[in-house]
Amino acid sequence: MNISIDDIKNSKDHSLKINFENTVKDLATDGSVVAELIFSAFGSYIQVTGKIVANVKLVCDRCLKDFIKKIEVDVDETYILGSVKSAKEAHSGQEIELKDGDFITELQGQDYIDVDDLIYQSVTLNIPNPSVCDINCNGSPEMEKYLKKEISDPRLEVFKNLKIKKEGK
Ligand SMILES: [Zn+2]
Known part of the structure; x- marks a missing residue:
């Protein structure tokens, strides 16, 4: 779904509200992603605010089982119609303050915003990292084996020796 910059500018109060309910390319979800987004045009930039709710299909980092996690996002994104540099120049002396690297996307002349993206x-x-299916998840036998293997890593032997020395003091 693309939102045209002209449609935003031509809307009442230069603000366009959309309700999104669909699946999103490359995003594995259980059912549709639901979003309510408000696109507001301010001269050389577009501000997007709103909320996204998605039941995302994830794999637990501990037990490797598939699980579904509800992800809720408060959206606050800025799209600059040209480049950040040109927008700063256009708004110099006004109240707008643009910080570098603050989730600002440069549209570089692109005349729409890709909502799916x-x-x-x-x-x-x-998505939290690590993603865990349950706060009490203890992992799988496979994972335990993996962890044990890591302890017998020859690179860690040096720490074992250190410990033995300390105890022998
Ligand atoms: Zn788990």
């Missing part, structure tokens, strides 16, 4: 980026950035 916005949702994909917002949701994936909010």
Whole structure:
């Protein structure tokens, strides 16, 4: 779904509200992603605010089981119609303050905002790392084996020796 910059500018109060309910390309979800987004045009930039709710299909980092996690994102994104540099110049002396690297996307003349991409980026950035199916998840036998293997890593032998020396003091 693309939102045209002209449609935002031509809307009442230069503000366009959309309700999104669909699946998003490359985002594995259980059912549709639901989003309510408000696109507001301010001269040389577009501000997007709103909320996204997605039931994302994830793999537990401890037990490797599939699980579904509800991800809720409060959206606050800025799209600059040209470049950050030109927007700063256009708004110099006004109240707007643009910080470098503050989730600002440069549209570089692109005349629309890709809503699917916005949702994909917002949701994936909010997936916790590590993702765990349950706070009490103890992992799988496979994972335990993996952890044991790590302890017998020859590179860690040096720490074992250190410990023995300390005890022998
Ligand atoms: Zn788990």
